[in-house]
Amino acid sequence: MFRRALLPLLIITLHALSSSADSAQTYDLVIAHGRVLDPETQLDQTLNIGISNGKIASLSREPLVGKNSIDAQGLLVAPGFIDLHSHAVTPTGQRYQLFDGVTTALELEAGAYPADRVGQSLDSKALINYGASLGYLWLRQWRLSDRYQASLVHPVGEADGRNPNWEALSPQSVFTETLSQKHIAELQSAIKDEWRQGHSLGIGLPIDYLKFGLSDAELNAIFTTAAELDAIVFIHARRTPVGDLGGLNELIELARTSGAAIHFCHLNSNALKSISDYLELIEQVRVEGLDLSTEAYPYEAGSTQIGAAAFKGDWQTLYGMDFDDIVWVATGERLTEASFHDYQHQTPEGYIVLFSNDMASVDQAMLDPQTIVASDAMPAPSDDAKVHPRGRGTFARTLHRYVREQNALSWLDAIEKMTLLPARRLEHMAPSFARKGRIQLGMDADIVAFDPNRVQDQASYEDPNQPSMGMQYVLVNGTPIVQRGKLVHGVYPGLKITLTGHR
Template identity: 45%
Template sequence: MKRLVWLLALAACAAPGPSSFDLVIANGRVIDPESKLDQVRHLGISGDSIAAISETPLVGKDTIDATGLVVAPGFIDLHSHSVAADGQRWQVRDGVTTALELEEGTFPVADWLARLEGKSLVNYGVTAGHIPARIAAYQGVTTLADAEAWRGRGEDPSGPPTWSHGPTTPEGLAALEKILESGLDAGGLGIGFEINEAPGSSREEINRLFQIAKRRSAPIFAHLRFMGVDPIQGSLAGAQEVLANAAATGASTHFVHLGSSSTSYARQVVELIEGARARGLDVTGEVYPYTAASTGIQSGLFDGDWRARMGIDYADVEWPPTGERLSERTFPVFRRQGGPVIIHFMKDENVDFLVGRPGVMIASDAMPLPGGRGHPRGVGTFARVLGRYVREKKVLELPDAVAKMTLLPAQRLEGVAPSMARKGRLKVGVDADVAVFDPATVIDHATFANPEQASTGIPFVVVGGTVVVRQGEIVSGVTPGRAIKRGQ
């Protein structure tokens, strides 16, 4: 007993003195999806990491009072095409502390990372991309700006470009392999695929690139070759191609945006993924909480008889600059021009199913908003899940939603980037990336008519110990975001 008293006295002496932490987040409901902690605690942050999680109050140089609020790990978005644009100014107010471009990826990886170094609000990272690599290999492109310019071009009257529709050649495939390997060496977090953007890619090409991924312990992020209701050449065929390559090579594989990838086959595609997991394969998926998709009108998705394949018509497709729906007359006009369209084609019940399904992660597929127009998912995805799917529709429980935005995406990347083991959790020693939100009010405001409306109910966001959102406003002059790279 005497010994116990002595130990308690020693513990009291070791308790933090005045201002022993740089930042304290006090009185919040701390949710840690790894330990399943869900209790009121005080968080002490020193430098860029979490130094204490305490039942008793802590003293810091700066204090955030989180009474009545949830304190969660910052949200990790595995799917953002808007990282390099001012998209992260919208995402950070949606609770995102790490935004990653994993589906499309890039070329050259080093140049993409260099663009953001020292300038980023949130943590960032990118894959070596199959499409950018194809543009480099087949169009002789060597710079990031040129690769991006090719991507945004409208339809050429003389025919589709070689990078997308040209068949796989032995020289092209050899060049692709070299480009992707060098992207992984430069810190690429895996290989990103948008297979239906390059219908010329042979089955052998895709298989060979899965082999590289396996050899380099790099995950695959896959947008399917086929997405639609067609019973033979639809979503199930697309999913089966990817799963066959995952099984045969053993490469870790992640299905992007399951809602638009699986269309009306949401349950069947999830059954395929879960079946593969049950047989020991490392296969996962993600979803964004909207019933409309968005992609370039010049995409291979709109080749041939796309209306029958996808089970939609011109009027389901929106042209964001004017908000008008397409027609037989305007479709070819806009296709020659090029630019993103919004496709209203998913069913609520399928999106509800995917958002609620255990193991399916939340990721935004954020896209830039030229002229303030475009898909709202890059602005409101995370608040939308917390406000509409957890609170209003009760599709899932709050701690499960937090896990789908934090721990699960961190675990997806730990094999390729060990630093991700310090994200997606709240425990002593991990990176101080934190989202503080009000579960009673958190909500998205971004709409298809007016996407540039930030989410509310997420008053504080911390990246690497630096407060980047305070009382709902972006703090000016702070750029704590760091690169997340393969092997680090």
């Protein structure tokens, strides 16, 4: 794992249990008798946790008094999971992710523009914490067209605030139009203006979707601006044929030239069966000092829209697959050449699941010490919408597969990939994350308590609308939102996370 040298046991004990002597205090909530795990300090002890004002106020071997209490005997108590890559910032998406142990889900790859529009579908009723990067695709579309999407979950609408004197092209021009130097400079200015609003957690840049329009000059401008702002760029890399590391090498060169920090999204989906070469190169440049992080999800199939740019050319070579390796999500049917072209023409926004990888490669990606767990949860507009199961089960599946089944990770190691690693990745840019991903005094009380013998995903490709099992209690900002495995109705403790804090 991404380790610091372990602190001496005495220091850990004094830090972790420093307020245990205050037995007279009454806390808002006490979690009693749980096996408490904190990856940063390597804490693994049966303790009682006192929570007040949404923060962890006590960690004690002695009994604590609370206005309310949870008996966590037999449960593992850990920091709530942080998902850096979720397109499911909707009521349905948040509910499923909650039962997967996620207490913070962020739309960082595709992002939103403006970033503060990301939670509009929640209508101020967020179950879990959320936030977004500045979505460059949507900003680019807003500049080119008078109709645009604010994010993946928004319908196409009016481009409010756009200069009425600008030429207005089709919304689809975002994918193909090459920008002049004047337009590029205008977008650089718009990025800086949006950044000053304080809502954007980095810059989301889906290069592969924009590859027919992006010039070298535009890419260099984006990365130079990101470096100036100290903003992480969250990237869907240019897809290249299996075995070709050109997409990763492009990002490395851009980062080296600009000094920008980068995050390579869904490594498993880009690398496919060349995962060893990708991991080796990433480790090499990290050792050299490049600020690069990556993520993966534990499924052999990926998902995207059938109209995506990757499917405009020789996608069989790109993915190493054929028509019958693709499933039309809405019906579950395997596609033929004829049905593929029909759906691509008639419903280009429709979602497909593509079986282009194998679990041996996925396992290698997931088990690498530098890999963060992130779901790439697909948009979940309604309860009956069929989507890839990764938005329902990524985190429980990781625990079940790699800790319980394979014994390849310890509980602490697996939880670190879901909590401490994503928190550390963001905390220099967004200080709120210095208080997340940890069970320590003063930290945000985003906490999960799960049954180690039952934690498991249930969502499948055929029947994705099933919540994970095993999460007995989930707290968001100190408020129980799952109790005894059931949703607490009418409670909405989730907050929007920005560069400056929670809102």
